[in-house]
Amino acid sequence: MADVVRMTAAETAAAVNSGTLSAAEVTDAMLAHVDAVDDRVGAYLTRLHELAREYAKRVDERVRGGEKLPLAGVPVAVKDNMCLTGTRTTAGSKILENWIAPYTGTAVQRMLDAGAIPIGKANMDEFAMGSSCENSALGITRNPYDLTRVPGGSSGGSVAAVAAYEAAIGMGSDTGGSIREPAAFCNTVGFKPTYGRVSRYGLIAFASSLDQIGPLTRTVEDSALAYEAMAGWDRMDSTSIDRPVEKASTALRGDLKGLRVGIVKQFVTEKLGAEIHALYQQTYKELENLGATLVEVELPTADYGLATYYLIAPAECSSNLARFDGVRYGLRVEGGDVGAMYEATRAAGFGPEVKRRILIGTYALSSGYYDAYYVKAQKARTMFANDFKRAFETCDLIASPAASSPAFQFNAKSDPYSMYMMDYYTIPMSLAGLPALSVPCGWITPEGGDRPMPMGLQLAAPLFEEVKLLGAAHAYEQGTKHASKYDAMVVSA
Amino acid sequence: MSSEKIDVRYVAKLARIALTDEEVERFGAQLGNLLEHVNVLSELDTASVPATAQVVESRNVEREDLTGPSLDRETVLSMAPQRQGPFFRVPRIIAEEG
Numbered sequence: 001m002a003d004v005v006r007m008t009a010a011e012t013a014a015a016v017n018s019g020t021l022s023a024a025e026v027t028d029a030m031l032a033h034v035d036a037v038d039d040r041v042g043a044y045l046t047r048l049h050e051l052a053r054e055y056a057k058r059v060d061e062r063v064r065g066g067e068k069l070p071l072a073g074v075p076v077a078v079k080d081n082m083c084l085t086g087t088r089t090t091a092g093s094k095i096l097e098n099w100i101a102p103y104t105g106t107a108v109q110r111m112l113d114a115g116a117i118p119i120g121k122a123n124m125d126e127f128a129m130g131s132s133c134e135n136s137a138l139g140i141t142r143n144p145y146d147l148t149r150v151p152g153g154s155s156g157g158s159v160a161a162v163a164a165y166e167a168a169i170g171m172g173s174d175t176g177g178s179i180r181e182p183a184a185f186c187n188t189v190g191f192k193p194t195y196g197r198v199s200r201y202g203l204i205a206f207a208s209s210l211d212q213i214g215p216l217t218r219t220v221e222d223s224a225l226a227y228e229a230m231a232g233w234d235r236m237d238s239t240s241i242d243r244p245v246e247k248a249s250t251a252l253r254g255d256l257k258g259l260r261v262g263i264v265k266q267f268v269t270e271k272l273g274a275e276i277h278a279l280y281q282q283t284y285k286e287l288e289n290l291g292a293t294l295v296e297v298e299l300p301t302a303d304y305g306l307a308t309y310y311l312i313a314p315a316e317c318s319s320n321l322a323r324f325d326g327v328r329y330g331l332r333v334e335g336g337d338v339g340a341m342y343e344a345t346r347a348a349g350f351g352p353e354v355k356r357r358i359l360i361g362t363y364a365l366s367s368g369y370y371d372a373y374y375v376k377a378q379k380a381r382t383m384f385a386n387d388f389k390r391a392f393e394t395c396d397l398i399a400s401p402a403a404s405s406p407a408f409q410f411n412a413k414s415d416p417y418s419m420y421m422m423d424y425y426t427i428p429m430s431l432a433g434l435p436a437l438s439v440p441c442g443w444i445t446p447e448g449g450d451r452p453m454p455m456g457l458q459l460a461a462p463l464f465e466e467v468k469l470l471g472a473a474h475a476y477e478q479g480t481k482h483a484s485k486y487d488a489m490v491v492s493a
Numbered sequence: 494m495s496s497e498k499i500d501v502r503y504v505a506k507l508a509r510i511a512l513t514d515e516e517v518e519r520f521g522a523q524l525g526n527l528l529e530h531v532n533v534l535s536e537l538d539t540a541s542v543p544a545t546a547q548v549v550e551s552r553n554v555e556r557e558d559l560t561g562p563s564l565d566r567e568t569v570l571s572m573a574p575q576r577q578g579p580f581f582r583v584p585r586i587i588a589e590e591g
Contacts, residue, residue, distance in 0.1 A: 102568045196549050209546060238554040239547070307531040318508060325509070328581055332574030335511075338584045343511035352520075355510055360524055362508040363499055376534050378544035383537065385548050416523055417530060433548035463549060 004029040009074040009168040009222040010249075013115065016063060016073035023063070023073030027056035027117050030075040034119060034166045037490055042141040043161035044120035045080050046088050055117045062115070069115030071229055077161035077170040080121040081128055082108050082213070083202040087118075091204045092126040092136040092154075095324050095331045095349030105202015106237065107171065107213045107230040114229035119167050122157030126351045127321065128178055128206045130154050131422040134410065135353045143186060144488035146451055149407040152182030152422075159186045159216045164490050169226045170216035175207050176309050177403075177426030179214050180438040184402035184456025187440050187483050189473070190216045191223040194463050195433035196241040198227075199234030207316035208239075210309075210430050218483065220439060220474040224248035227466065241464075248467045252474035257291035259472060261459075262395030266302035267425060272404055275444055276455070280401055283441045283457050287399060290479045292472075297391040297398065301383045305427040306420055308384070311364050311377035312431075317354075318361030324349060356416060384431040392462045397472055400425045402438035402456030406446050429460045436460035439473045440483040452486055499524050 004026055007015070015021040031049055038044055052075075059073055078084055081091040083101035090096045104112075112118065125135035133141045133156025141156045143149040144164040151160040158170030159182035172179040174192035183190025191214045198213040205211060215226035228249060233242040263284060269277040288294055301308075326332035326345030335344035350358070364373035391398065404422050413419040429436040438456035445452045457476065461469035477483070501521045505512045512520065566579065575582040 099572060102564050102572070194549065209548070235556060238556075241550060301537070304534060304537060307534045310527060311531055311534075322509075326574055327583055328569075329572040330574070334584070336584065338586045339509070340511075341584050342509040346509055347511035350510065352516075355512075355516070356520055356523060356527075358508050358510065359499075359501065359504050359520060360527060363504045363524070366504065366507060373531070375544055376537075376539060377531075378546060379539035379542040380534055380537055381548070382542050382545040383539070385545060415526075417527060431548070 005033045005165045007168065008219050009071060009217065009225055010219070012074045012168060013070060013072045016059070017068050019063070021073065023056040023059035023117060024053065026073045026075065027052050030119055030166070037164055038166060040142065040147060041144055041160050041164045041166065041490055042139050043077065043122055043157045043164060043166050045090060045123050045138055045157065046121040048087060048118050048120050051087065052117050052119050055112065059115050059117065070225055071111065072115035074116045074169060075119045075167045076111055076116040077120060077122040077158045077167035078108055078118055079124050079155055079158045079171050079173055081124060081173060081204040082171060084108050084118060084121070087121055089121065089204070090138055091128070092124040092138055093349065093351070093354070094137045097138065097331070099330055103202065106199035106234045108202060110230050111171065111226070116169065116229070122161055122170060124157055125154035126354050127204065127317070128154040128173055128175055129317070129353050129357055131177065131181055131419050132413065133157065135351060137351045143407045144490045145187060145453055145486070146407065146449065146489055149409050149453070150185070152185035152403070152407060154178040155182050155216060159183055159188055159190065162186070162188050162216050162218060163488050168217065169222060171213065172216050173203055173211055173213050174430065175210045175313060176430050177423035179216060180426045180436060180456065180458055181403045181422055183216055183438040184454065185407035187454035188216050188218055189220050189223050189437060189439050189477070190214070191227060191437040191470070192435065193227060193231060193466055194241070194435045196239050197231045197245070197466070199237040199240045201234055201236035205320040207313040208320060209316060210313060220470055220477050221249060221252060223437065224252065224470045227470070243464065246467045248470040251467045251471050253471040254475055254478065255291045256287060256472055256475050259292045259397060260295050260395040261287050261292040262295055262297035262391055262398040264299045264302065264398060264400055265296050266299050267400045269401060272401065276405070279442045279444060279455055284399060286480050287476065290475055295395050297395055299387050299391060299428060301380065301387050302428060304380055305384070305431065306424060308377045308380040308431060309427045310360070310420060311373050312381065314357040314361030315364045315374050316361070318358045318365065321354070321358055353416070381431050384428055388432045388434060396461070396468060398460045400458045402426065402458040406444050406453035406455055425458055433463060434460050435463070435466045435469050437469060437473055439477055441480070442482050443485060451489065499528065
């Protein structure tokens with residue numbers, strides 16, 4: 001059964017649809033594998049043995065009834081900020097430690113309708129705030145490629161599950177890089193669709209104008225399949241886009257001929273160190289070898305991304321997280337009158353990073369500072385959108401690093417700002433709402449490390465150009481095959 | 494933009510989070526440091542730039558006002574930290590007279 005857990009989503013769905021494997025067999029093998037390795041990896045906060053078997057049974061019945069399901073029997077890890085009826089849904093926070101979701105979010109429901117099997121709820125940085133998964137209040141997740149290193153974040157549990165073969169698809173959410181950075185750290189593909197492509201109904205909000213759900217997978221094809229299953233307009237999310245979702249899985253390319261790939265002049269990779277610089281020069285060369293034409297493009301605002309993001313996202317989070325007040329659900333800490341109860345509940349329920357962001361957001365929105373900080377950041381955001389529009393006049397896609405370094409060791413980033421720097425390359429795309437993904441592009445042995453760690457290439461496309469983006473990423477993946485060079489430490493020993 | 498120190502206690506009061514003295518100290522330093530970083534935005538000339546809240550498609554969204562199933566009251570109340578019959582129970586909000 002060892003081979004079953006290593007199957008891609010496409011392989012599993014084909015086998016289950018054709019009857020050579022049952023969803024029940026896949027699920028049993030997967031649950032056994034999770035029970036064998038997850039005490040070391042820590043991808044899941046909650047394992048859903050019973051529910052998974054129940055869904056497997058339903059899928060097998062549907063397949064026997066003649067249905068062909070795009071994700072028949074495919075094991076999925078659901079990030080713990082996504083509601084699934086009857087399951088504990090914590091957002092990695094003490095304030096929701098024992099909360100049971102009373103409904104299922106749209107993206108999750110669509111995956112289940114497509115035949116996916118929910119294996120467990122995956123760990124994450126508290127309320128998706130972080131780039132290492134270390135901000136989870138409920139558990140430690142380790143990088144399957146080196147257990148002494150972080151998996152990245154905030155979708156750290158989802159990505160670790162996929163990298164350790166504990167799921168074929170991880171459902172993640174990306175606000176400033178929370179799908180793409182962990183994907184780079186764990187040798188997986190991580191895809192953030194255009195803002196609004198996937199409904200946010202049932203996703204516990206962090207920064208509503210930036211949050212977007214997307215898949216983490218071991219192949220680009222699987223990301224395309226997951227995207228097709230979860231994307232599309234939803235009446236429950238008025239910001240979801242009312243446009244048809246073009247099929248991406250049948251438009252995967254074998255080369256990059258005719259594509260102009262933009263390299264951002266301001267994204268200077270020299271500052272990442274000689275070895276990383278050389279790796280990305282090689283990566284860009286590979287794009288060229290596959291038929292792409294490289295062009296230099298300008299993103300004059302590049303260095304202002306972090307500042308813009310760290311005003312807008314905390315401002316929105318300070319508003320969104322006001323609902324956690326101890327009244328209707330979650331933790332309550334008594335403190336005398338109702339005001340003292342709010343303050344005591346939030347003091348005990350939120351971790352330090354969440355408190356920091358609520359405080360900076362509250363400050364940026366407070367009287368006297370609103371124009372200087374929040375409005376200024378929203379204007380800067382317009383400049384990002386305009387810069388990208390201009391850049392895409394001369395190129396089809398933009399290529400860059402996905403993260404500033406390979407996965408680092410636990411407790412390596414004690415200063416909050418040094419952690420924020422990990423998302424330097426992913427934040428600009430988030431501010432502009434662009435579809436972007438990370439695909440494995442090589443290996444680097446970090447200083448002081450004793451094994452090679454994966455690196456990721458970020459590709460970004462204009463709004464709604466998911467098909468072009470996934471098609472090109474597939475050509476790069478198949479033309480280079482970087483991901484298959486090393487296997488995860490946790491399963492190769 | 495100013496580079497003045499954040500009054501962490503005041504902001505925490507607005508955000509309804511009780512902080513320890515140690516947190517006031519630590520967050521004050523960390524947030525001051527972050528503010529210095531975000532102050533680079535003052536270098537951008539945004540005089541003629543409109544603010545963007547929604548980057549993708551800006552349109553008015555309307556739909557039929559239809560009734561549909563909502564969450565089961567018992568399920569929702571079963572998650573309440575404290576309840577009294579069909580209500581959420583909270584500490585006293587208005588002080589007793591006299």
